[in-house]
Amino acid sequence: MSIVLGANQYGKAEVRLVRVLRHGGRHELCDLNVTVTLAGDLAATHLTGDNAQVLPTDSQKNTVYAFARSHGVDQIEDFALLLARHFVTAQPAISRARVRIEEYGWQRLGPHSFQRSGGEVRTATATCVDSEFDADSDADAGLVEVEAGLTGLVLLNSTDSEFTGYVKDPYTTLPETTDRILATAVDARWRYQDTGVDWAGSYAGARAALVDAFVGTYSLSLQQTLYAMGHRVLAERPEITEVRLSLPNRHHLLVDLAPFGLENPGEVFVATDRPYGLIEATISRAGDGVG
Numbered sequence: 001m002s003i004v005l006g007a008n009q010y011g012k013a014e015v016r017l018v019r020v021l022r023h024g025g026r027h028e029l030c031d032l033n034v035t036v037t038l039a040g041d042l043a044a045t046h047l048t049g050d051n052a053q054v055l056p057t058d059s060q061k062n063t064v065y066a067f068a069r070s071h072g073v074d075q076i077e078d079f080a081l082l083l084a085r086h087f088v089t090a091q092p093a094i095s096r097a098r099v100r101i102e103e104y105g106w107q108r109l110g111p112h113s114f115q116r117s118g119g120e121v122r123t124a125t126a127t128c129v130d131s132e133f134d135a136d137s138d139a140d141a142g143l144v145e146v147e148a149g150l151t152g153l154v155l156l157n158s159t160d161s162e163f164t165g166y167v168k169d170p171y172t173t174l175p176e177t178t179d180r181i182l183a184t185a186v187d188a189r190w191r192y193q194d195t196g197v198d199w200a201g202s203y204a205g206a207r208a209a210l211v212d213a214f215v216g217t218y219s220l221s222l223q224q225t226l227y228a229m230g231h232r233v234l235a236e237r238p239e240i241t242e243v244r245l246s247l248p249n250r251h252h253l254l255v256d257l258a259p260f261g262l263e264n265p266g267e268v269f270v271a272t273d274r275p276y277g278l279i280e281a282t283i284s285r286a287g288d289g290v291g
């Protein structure tokens with residue numbers, strides 16, 4: 001029997017970084033969660049404990065903080081790219097660096113006072129592959145890929161949602177409905193063709209497209225709404241090549257008030273948190289080779 005080491009990667013997860021930018025008495029806040037993942041010629045440390053190629057995850061964490069000070073942080077896509085390129089170019093053993101950043105929003109309450117925004121989180125992931133390992137790359141820094149997105153964007157339509165015509169098997173008890181609440185917490189990730197992008201404008205546009213499509217779609221299923229949302233992003237944002245959506249169906253069930261002699265014409269619901277339907281799909285441009 002031969003035993004081999006398979007794919008492996010390592011890095012520092014969830015480096016929490018808060019940066020205060022001071023313009024006199026008026027401050028700006030940037031609140032990030034950065035995860036670095038490196039891969040490359042790292043067999044030795046696994047097989048023999050030889051750490052000669054291992055950049056400590058502690059050093060990776062320090063790099064995140066030092067770069068925030070020396071380079072600043074504007075758009076998270078750029079900061080992720082900066083870090084990913086750095087690890088691949090500075091570390092000969094590292095052939096792929098992936099940096100994922102979550103950005104937590106804060107609303108301004110005053111010149112130096114802030115309130116955490118709701119659960120919505122902006123995300124970006126930059127992946128840099130060393131050109132030596134990437135046959136298609138012509139650049140020194142190698143192939144780079146940027147993905148952006150958001151999680152925790154909670155949306156609800158209180159009508160204009162049906163669910164009928166589905167399979168009925170011996171275990172089906174769900175009644176058909178032509179008027180229900182449709183609610184979800186959007187987890188969206190979209191992929192860019194290039195890196196020369198107005199990240200803030202693209203993020204705002206993609207987010208607006210997702211919201212507009214959710215609001216404007218008369219829904220026959222959450223699957224149909226999901227497709228409409230992804231389709232709208234691609235239709236409106238030419239710089240985006242692919243959208244992946246993961247939409248939990250946050251069920252709102254009409255409460256039976258008949259035992260109390262009360263009608264309930266779509267007014268009182270119980271919001272259940274689990275189990276929940278989970279609807280997921282990738283929407284891309286035809287011919288891009290994604291099945």
Ligand SMILES: O=c1[nH]c(=O)c2[nH]c(=O)[nH]c2[nH]1
Pocket residue numbers: 163174220221222223249277
């Ligand atoms: O929009 C929906 N899609 C489903 O696949 C499904 N399944 C279910 O029980 N309710 C719903 N709603």
